[in-house]
Amino acid sequence: MKLDKTVLALAVTVVLWASAFPAIRVALGGYGPTELSLFRLAVATAVLVAVLPWMKVRLPARRDLPRVLAVGATGMSAYQLLLNWGETHVPAGTAALIMATVPAISALLAAAFLGERLGPAKVVGSLFALAGTVVIAMAGGETGYTLAAWTVLAAAVAQAVYHFAIKPLLRRYSGFEVATYAMVAGTTLLLPFAPVTARAVLAAPADATLAALYLGILPSAAGFVVWGYAVARLTVTAATAALYLVPVTALVVAYVWLGEKPRLVELLGGLATLAGVALLNRRPRSLVTEGDRSAEEVSGVPSVRGTAGPPRG
Template identity: 25%
Template sequence: MSSVEATFRWVLVTAVAPVAWGTNYFVTHEFLPADYPLYGAAIRALPAGLLLLLVRRQRPRGSWWWKSLVLGTLNMSAFFALIYLAAQLLPTSVASTIMATSPVVMMLLAWSLLSERPRIPHLAGAGIGIAGVCLMLFTGAAAVGAPGVLASIAAMVMSSFGYVLARRWSAEVDVLSSTSWQLIAGGVVLVPFAVAVEGPPPALEGSAIFGFGYVTVVATALAFAAWFAGLRHLPAATVGLVGLLNPVTGVLLGTTMAGEALTARQLCGLVLVLLGILLGQPVATRLTALLRSRADRLSPGPGGDPAALPESGAHRRTGGGPTGVPAATRRPPAP
């Protein structure tokens, strides 16, 4: 398998995560109890971590006892609680737009912690993608409160930092083990806060059990395993841009369930988001570098004299024009 094919495969694997998270909005809103965010996060994280632990039966060793706690707090417990709080205090459009800035934050953190310098295609892709999310979601009609904005920013920064840390430490242990330990640690951290703040756990009916089953297996265990696998094999900037599929999925699912057609504004935003994601892929980066090197070779030499251009093989053979045929013998094209 070529490097391009392998990269494309890991991009597809990574895309499972934001698509699953995009469906999580609908499932949470329709099937899960609304007044138990901490219990909801704990019920989401703990069973998912235990499920992955059954698949990959390995306990943390050495430094991974405290690393799992740090990553579980950043990526699971604190993130789940803050994102729920932001969803309660902000319109979905505003919260999603703030979260869409995470690729830029991940690029800056990866530059600082991993020495992964952001490339121009990554930065351009992030800017175009964020503009697309704004077109899809942001109307500016709803009131925006400072507590909700702070909660959303904190969730975005903490998770971005946690993802970059997970990539930095990823070589020490396999993906399934590290993901399971993070989820278990995050769930354990949440339980005492849930008991103290929300009292007894909620009584779950059939629809809620089904909803938690989907959220646990698909939107958490499978999604986070795919996400951290992508972080292991792809640059953090590329993974962050793939994450823009999250709001795209939410918009498409919302319009489908409501039986409504996408507006022209939403379609333009969707195209921009997909373009931003494509720009950030390694294949696009290599193509940009190839075009730049070709442009450098074809640019005029010192002083701007076109005669300084290197002669092609056709010029050397014939001494003629660019077609390789002497100028005196070329015929004009037939009418």
């Protein structure tokens, strides 16, 4: 029964994070990228703060506040702004395929700044993943689409920086605590946009507001909690493999919900990206150490030598 609950939690996480991409497209029908970013983060923060008494979350130490602010700025504020702006032109499923490059970018950051060694397979995997993204970005042919696709890739970079930057925090705090700190920091940084966001809430159509509320409550807040439950009870291999389903599921949800049909060249680029990430994540079972396992249990993201992160929406 425990396995059934764990698999269910993993499936719920995949669906929640995949559905975020089309939900963003719906919410953008009534909100600009900036207003949606603040609204979503504020809702998610309110939900996380509401459960703090049950999650035993500690206040961060004063010395960690600059890093908390930095991870909130990258993984929350910048990520939301860039992804939302990108999805004004890029279809939801295509955005999910681009975001699948996060593990490859994380691996390159770890090699550049932490001195982690990338073997031939990981180098080839990273190049494949990035090449697939380039194919997707150039597939539109129009300037608006291409610029928006690069903006989604910039969101992937922001998310990769987040996973890279939280590593010192995860030595002292739980994954839920770090996610909460980052969410609060990211929301705070966007508060100057509160007046325009409030006006947008009053003027937006109901479907856009419901989509924005959905994004904050489920993919952003509940997604972290459910994912943490699942990954703490699964092996590295099982958890990582499930995340490959996020962009695939996003394509299906976007087709059912929005009627989006990706072009063949986008699918080919997406396949190259996923193949590259799969090669990047491939490692012998002997390398799945207890240290990797512990890092996953506190961070809520699977690690490839501690570098990968989920393509959440």
